[in-house]
Amino acid sequence: MRKKIVAALIAGILVVTSAVPAYATPSNQEVNKARDQYAELGKKIAETQNKVDELNVKIEPLAQKVENNKTEISNTKKEMDNTQKEIEQTKEKMSKQEEVLGGRLRELYKTGGQTSYLSLIFSADSLSDFIGKLDSANRLVDLDKGVVDELINNQNSLNEKMTSLQDKTKKLEELNAETQQELSKFEELKKEQEKYVEDAKKAQKEFDEKYLSQVEKEIISGQIATINNSNSSLDxxxxxxxxxxxLKNNQLKSPTVISEAEAAISKGKDAISRKEAEARAAAANNHANRGGSVTNSGSSNNGGSSSNNKPSNNGGGQVSSASAQAILNEAYNHLGKPYVWGATGPNSFDCSGFTSYVYSKVTGRYIGRTTYDQIGAGRAVSRSELQPGDLVFPHAGHVGIYVGNGQIIHAPRTGDVVKVSPIWSFYAARRIL
Structure with a gap:
C-alpha cells in the first residue's frame, strides 16, 4: 500500500512538472500546488521514517535477545565441556580405585581369606589386638567399596548434569532460531520501509530539481540580483x-533554493561589511578634508567648496525608493504569519489588514482598512508601470504589495500564511509613495 502511495505521488509530480514549461512564470495556483505536492511527499517520508523507527524499537530488543541467547549458549557449552572433563576424571579415578579393590578381592579369593586371617592371628600380640586388626581389614575393604560407590554416584550426577545441559542448550538453540526468524521478518520490513523512504526522497529531489526550485528561485531572484550588483547601495x-x-525561515521549501539563499545571504553580509568599511573610510577622509579646508580658507571665501559640501538633492526618486524598501522590509518581517479574516496584525492578518498595517507602521499613513478603500488610495498605475511598494489588486477583493519580478507579498486566504507569490491575475494597482 505504501509503495502504491509513493508511486502515485511520483506520478502526480510528473503530471505537474510536465504541465509547466521549464522557464515559464508559474501561476499562484501552480505555486501552491507545487508546494502542496512537495509537502505531501515530505509528509509521506516522515510517516514512513516513523514506521522505520517503530520497527527499530521492535528490532533492538529482539537483536539483544538473540545476542543474550548466544552468550548463554556459549556459556552452557563451556559448562558442558568442563562437566565432560569432570566425567573423564571421575572415570579415571574409578578405574584406578576399582583396580586396587579388585586386586584385594582377587587376593582374598585366591587364599580363601584363610592366609590373611592366619597372618592376623599370628601377628597379633593379644586377642584384643587380633580383633582390632581384623576390624581394620574389614573397614579397609568397606572403605574401598565406599570410594567406588561415591565415584559411581559422582559419575551418575555428572551424567545427569550433562543431560540437563544438553537439554538447556537444545531449548536455547530452538528459542534463538525462533527469535532469529522473528528478527529476520522485522529486518525485511525495515528494508522495505527504507526503500520507500529512499524512493520518496528521490521523487522529492527530482520534483525539487524539475519544478519547485524553479518556482522558488523566482521568489528570491530580485534579492539575489541586488546582492550580485556591485552598485547596490548599503541600504x-x-x-x-x-x-x-x-524567506528562508518562513517560506522556502526547496533545499536547492534554500542553499542558494544561504549562499546569497553570506555574500550579502560580506558586501555589507565592505560597504560599511568603505563608508567609514570615506567619512574619515571627508572629515580630514573638511578640516584642511577650514584651515586653508583664511581670508578667502570659497563658496564653491561650501556648495560641494551640501548633500545633493536627486529629487524624490531616492526618497521614494528608500520608503519602498522600508515597506518591503516590514512586509517581509511578517512572512509565515497566519491569515485570519478581519485581522489587522501584528500576529495575524487578512489581505487588506496586512497592507494597511505595513503602510501605517512604515509611513504613518492610513490607506484604508478594506480592499475597497485601498483601491482608491494613491494614484493608479498600470501593470507595466509597477514598482516595488505599489499595491496590487489581482481582483477587486484582494490586495498585496508588489515586491518586483512579477511577484507580490500578501496574506492569501484562510488556512494560508503571509507569503510571496506570482501575480496570477491583474485587476488594478495603486502607488501610495
Missing part, C-alpha cells in the same frame, strides 16, 4: 539580506 543590500533571511 539595498541590508534589505535584500533581511528579506532573504525571512
Amino acid at each position: 539595498s543590500l541590508k534589505s535584500a539580506v533581511s528579506q532573504l533571511v525571512n
Whole structure:
C-alpha cells in the first residue's frame, strides 16, 4: 500500500512538472500546488521514517535477545565441556580405585581369606589386638567399596548434569532460531520501509530539481540580483539580506533554493561589511578634508567648496525608493504569519489588514482598512508601470504589495500564511509613495 502511495505521488509530480514549461512564470495556483505536492511527499517520508523507527524499537530488543541467547549458549557449552572433563576424571579415578579393590578381592579369593586371617592371628600380640586388626581389614575393604560407590554416584550426577545441559542448550538453540526468524521478518520490513523512504526522497529531489526550485528561485531572484550588483547601495543590500533571511525561515521549501539563499545571504553580509568599511573610510577622509579646508580658507571665501559640501538633492526618486524598501522590509518581517479574516496584525492578518498595517507602521499613513478603500488610495498605475511598494489588486477583493519580478507579498486566504507569490491575475494597482 505504501509503495502504491509513493508511486502515485511520483506520478502526480510528473503530471505537474510536465504541465509547466521549464522557464515559464508559474501561476499562484501552480505555486501552491507545487508546494502542496512537495509537502505531501515530505509528509509521506516522515510517516514512513516513523514506521522505520517503530520497527527499530521492535528490532533492538529482539537483536539483544538473540545476542543474550548466544552468550548463554556459549556459556552452557563451556559448562558442558568442563562437566565432560569432570566425567573423564571421575572415570579415571574409578578405574584406578576399582583396580586396587579388585586386586584385594582377587587376593582374598585366591587364599580363601584363610592366609590373611592366619597372618592376623599370628601377628597379633593379644586377642584384643587380633580383633582390632581384623576390624581394620574389614573397614579397609568397606572403605574401598565406599570410594567406588561415591565415584559411581559422582559419575551418575555428572551424567545427569550433562543431560540437563544438553537439554538447556537444545531449548536455547530452538528459542534463538525462533527469535532469529522473528528478527529476520522485522529486518525485511525495515528494508522495505527504507526503500520507500529512499524512493520518496528521490521523487522529492527530482520534483525539487524539475519544478519547485524553479518556482522558488523566482521568489528570491530580485534579492539575489541586488546582492550580485556591485552598485547596490548599503541600504539595498541590508534589505535584500533581511528579506532573504525571512524567506528562508518562513517560506522556502526547496533545499536547492534554500542553499542558494544561504549562499546569497553570506555574500550579502560580506558586501555589507565592505560597504560599511568603505563608508567609514570615506567619512574619515571627508572629515580630514573638511578640516584642511577650514584651515586653508583664511581670508578667502570659497563658496564653491561650501556648495560641494551640501548633500545633493536627486529629487524624490531616492526618497521614494528608500520608503519602498522600508515597506518591503516590514512586509517581509511578517512572512509565515497566519491569515485570519478581519485581522489587522501584528500576529495575524487578512489581505487588506496586512497592507494597511505595513503602510501605517512604515509611513504613518492610513490607506484604508478594506480592499475597497485601498483601491482608491494613491494614484493608479498600470501593470507595466509597477514598482516595488505599489499595491496590487489581482481582483477587486484582494490586495498585496508588489515586491518586483512579477511577484507580490500578501496574506492569501484562510488556512494560508503571509507569503510571496506570482501575480496570477491583474485587476488594478495603486502607488501610495
